[in-house]
Amino acid sequence: MLSAGLPEGAMPKLERPGPLRERVYEALLELITTRALRPGQHLVESELAQHLGVSRQPVREALQRLNTDGWVDLRPAQGAFVHEPTEEEADQLLTVRTLLEAEAARLAAAHADADGVAELEKLCSRGEAAVGGAEVEKVVEANAAFHARVMALAGNTVLAELARQVDRRVRWYYTPVARQRGAQSWIEHRELIAAVKAGDEQGAAAVMRKHTEHTRRSYHERERG
Template identity: 40%
Template sequence: MTTPRPAAGSSALGDSHPSLRERVYVELRERIIEAEYAAGTRLVEREIAEELRVSRVPVREAMQRLESEGFLSVRPRRGSVVADFGPRDAAHLFDVRENLEGLAARLAARHATPAQLRDLEGLLARARKAAESGRLREAVSLNADFHRRIVELSGNPLLVDLMAPLDSRLRRLFRLTSAQSDGEPMCGAHERLYAAVRDRDEHGAETLARAHVADTRASTERLLATLEEQDSE
């Protein structure tokens, strides 16, 4: 069963555009990322269509897309369920991130404009303030935004397209581990990376980006393994 969500008086997703299928896809993806649909939750096409007040076609297309991106899996006699995100999934994500985020940081140091750097500095300031105020979930969300912004600052549209699916996986990973995360070290690592990008230090930015991914890998995989064991008990 799915969990009802729309607020009283809210409009159906079909009442506006862009693309209805895109709106349904984004809605379902965000529910998975934010753990409103936990791993193992069965998603029923008909129920979702009724809840969102749309036809079953855009729901079916959105679920097929989420399946292709690894957010949903099809299980015998259960249909579509929210896929697990365990240590092995994290390992695959980190393998790709270390290389592509290193490249993104190097290109950002080369191409970022002064206006973009000011925006990035403001984002870091908000993340630091949230961490110091104990608003850990907000800090984690802002730090996830930092990774996405670095990719955007690379100035390479192909890299942006390649990283877009990984951004959703990264946000889901950050959300799953946010309760046990420490925003302070992450803020510090991002501030050092920002300084390298600002100073046009391409080699330094790439090195710091790779090191940041590597530093968080082992602890994240251990945490996910612990969560996996707890869920199986």
């Protein structure tokens, strides 16, 4: 048997390419989030297939999943179009995000142990360091990691799944204006950690609500500029 006390990482993990549709999905998502495929653009299956070096089949399946996730609009007998974000929808997304994140913070405050808090503090330090340097990418990534960790501490996989989708779309809308909020954001993160540490459910939820509302406001302010 292989189970004879072998450490988990001992096996080379042999790189399985995974289902092709998944890779196509990720590839297209990357192209959309990076604006290489622009909102409103008509996505022709055969072109994408040829461009990616695969058949139409995986492309179709990827497009359908992108459709259910709200990234593309799939008009019958006409094909896929990259979704065009509207002001209203962005606002709705941010509202939902606030809701989900606040609940996650509350649950995290209720369940988190010392280890979890330590994890958050480490991520927070990393984020603050990234703010020091001017690498926008790093900051955004650190921010996502922090929020994901809070969500994990909440221990509700259904909630986490919804938040994951919403967050990714929010980030899509929000990335162009992300550079604005830097240091302030991480101060609020520290406040959140304190509330979680104290097991203060109401406080944690309130802090997170305030936090996400701030990002929402900065989004709208950017719009006017």
